[in-house]
Amino acid sequence: MALIHKFKQGNDYYVIDVNSGAVHVVDELVYDLLDENKLRSKEELVKDFKNKYSVETIEEVYSELKELVSEGMLYSLDLYENIAKKSGQAQSYVKAMCLNIIHDCNLRCKYCFADEGEYHGCRKAMSPEVGKKAIDFVIENSGPRKNIEVDLFGGEPLMAFEQIKEIVDYAKEQEKIHNKNIRFTMTTNATLLNEENMKYLDENMGNLVLSIDGRKEVNDKVRVRVDGSGCYESILPKIKSMVDMRDKSKSYYARGTFTRENTDFFEDVKHMADLGFDEISIEPVVLPDEHELSLRKEDLPTIFGQYDKLYEEMLKRHKEGNEFRFYHFNIDLQGGPCVYKRISGCGAGHEYIAVTPDGDIYPCHQFVGNEDYLLGNIYDGIKKNEIVQQFKEAHIYNKPTCKKCWARFYCSGGCQANNFNFNGDMHIPYEIGCEMQKKRVECAIALKTKIMEMEEN
Numbered sequence: 219m220a221l222i223h224k225f226k227q228g229n230d231y232y233v234i235d236v237n238s239g240a241v242h243v244v245d246e247l248v249y250d251l252l253d254e255n256k257l258r259s260k261e262e263l264v265k266d267f268k269n270k271y272s273v274e275t276i277e278e279v280y281s282e283l284k285e286l287v288s289e290g291m292l293y294s295l296d297l298y299e300n301i302a303k304k305s306g307q308a309q310s311y312v313k314a315m316c317l318n319i320i321h322d323c324n325l326r327c328k329y330c331f332a333d334e335g336e337y338h339g340c341r342k343a344m345s346p347e348v349g350k351k352a353i354d355f356v357i358e359n360s361g362p363r364k365n366i367e368v369d370l371f372g373g374e375p376l377m378a379f380e381q382i383k384e385i386v387d388y389a390k391e392q393e394k395i396h397n398k399n400i401r402f403t404m405t406t407n408a409t410l411l412n413e414e415n416m417k418y419l420d421e422n423m424g425n426l427v428l429s430i431d432g433r434k435e436v437n438d439k440v441r442v443r444v445d446g447s448g449c450y451e452s453i454l455p456k457i458k459s460m461v462d463m464r465d466k467s468k469s470y471y472a473r474g475t476f477t478r479e480n481t482d483f484f485e486d487v488k489h490m491a492d493l494g495f496d497e498i499s500i501e502p503v504v505l506p507d508e509h510e511l512s513l514r515k516e517d518l519p520t521i522f523g524q525y526d527k528l529y530e531e532m533l534k535r536h537k538e539g540n541e542f543r544f545y546h547f548n549i550d551l552q553g554g555p556c557v558y559k560r561i562s563g564c565g566a567g568h569e570y571i572a573v574t575p576d577g578d579i580y581p582c583h584q585f586v587g588n589e590d591y592l593l594g595n596i597y598d599g600i601k602k603n604e605i606v607q608q609f610k611e612a613h614i615y616n617k618p619t620c621k622k623c624w625a626r627f628y629c630s631g632g633c634q635a636n637n638f639n640f641n642g643d644m645h646i647p648y649e650i651g652c653e654m655q656k657k658r659v660e661c662a663i664a665l666k667t668k669i670m671e672m673e674e675n
Contacts, residue, residue, distance in 0.1 A: 220254045221293045223624035227664035236624050238294040241551055241663055247271055302561045302615045310568035311361035316369045316583045318574050319344045323373040325407050328440045329477055329503045329511050343378045344575040349385035352573045355596040357396050369403045371583055376410040386422055411456040420463045428457045431474040432486020473499040477511035484524040491542045499545030502654055504636055522657050529661040536669055549662040563630030567609025581609055584635035612644045619647050628659045
């Protein structure tokens with residue numbers, strides 16, 4: 219099991235203590251002396267490195283490393299496994315719901331996991347009655363939790379704008395009655411944004427995810443209308459207008475997807491930053507290997523190079539005072555997520571659910587349509603508690619590969635849906651996703667560390 223992780227970013231050397239989360243910026247000597255699973259004896263290190271460094275220097279550094287070990291800053295013990303085992307027995311309360319407000323879309327994105335909005339079923343919008351009942355369900359099952367997140371999702375949610383208004387109004391009434399705080403978010407392809415609904419979204423959505431895949435030629439190759447035409451020219455001014463309305467207290471992301479068609483996605487991030495967006499996410503597509511747009515192992519060196527370029531660009535822009543945030547490089551070195559989230563991730567299937575237009579409940583939006591994972595419905599409740607238990611227990615300590623991995627507390631074992639869809643088992647990580655995540659974590663840690671150093675000096 220990895221107890222530390224070493225990596226180099228640019229000209230800098232980094233060491234992460236896996237269990238404590240301590241990050242050390244070190245020189246080449248310290249970097250060389252440390253192994254992933256233990257600090258070897260002074261005699262072994264002198265023997266191996268005396269031709270590169272003086273014995274006196276090795277001995278001096280060794281004593282400092284021993285001190286860090288004794289302080290729990292290197293090779294610290296894992297204190298979380300028992301917490302993870304107990305979490306499987308604890309009662310779960312729903313804290314977030316993906317409300318699939320419509321199974322229909324006015325685009326035909328070539329990489330869409332949702333079968334162009336249909337979710338392998340028929341095109342259908344959620345009625346206000348089902349939406350209200352879903353709000354009742356999440357309130358009833360949230361237990362002592364005060365804060366509840368509801369993500370309006372599709373298809374394209376704005377195709378059901380009238381229903382959204384009625385459901386949100388109802389939620390606002392009910393949150394007061396039940397002393398809850400319901401925060402709405404929405405993911406939209408931006409095609410239907412107009413003056414009326416933008417004002418409404420700005421006032422009522424805590425977060426907005428606005429889909430655009432970067433450069434025009436990239437976007438218009440994959441994010442296409444029913445007739446095959448691109449949407450870039452139409453959506454860009456609308457997204458800009460929507461973002462301009464948001465003040466700093468209201469979050470948004472200009473979000474794209476990169477595929478095998480644009481493994482030079484750094485150019486798309488840069489394009490979006492140059493357009494003035496300061497909250498950007500460009501995420502890797504997740505598709506079966508045989509799909510023409512899927513990412514493959516042989517693409518990884520190119521992808522890693524793009525993340526390196528992004529790291530350098532973000533560092534440069536921070537120095538210049540025109541920085542932007544990249545979703546996958548967001549990391550908190552001083553606190554981070556709670557222990558439970560570090561172990562279990564998003565909580566799909568027990569703390570997080572997805573509800574279809576018919577009121578069926580699934581573990582998350584990516585399981586919608588898979589009848590084996592139909593948990594129940596908003597009228598009769600969750601009936602398949604054995605599946606809920608499966609999700610609760612699918613934490614990093616029940617995933618053999620994750621248990622040994624240095625990045626386990628940053629990725630929390632990866633996406634359960636991706637693991638299942640690629641390997642038929644939530645306990646076996648989606649390998650390409652893992653490799654990209656580890657690279658992003660390294661870049662994120664290096665970026666945060668460098669920025670903190672700049673601000674201190």
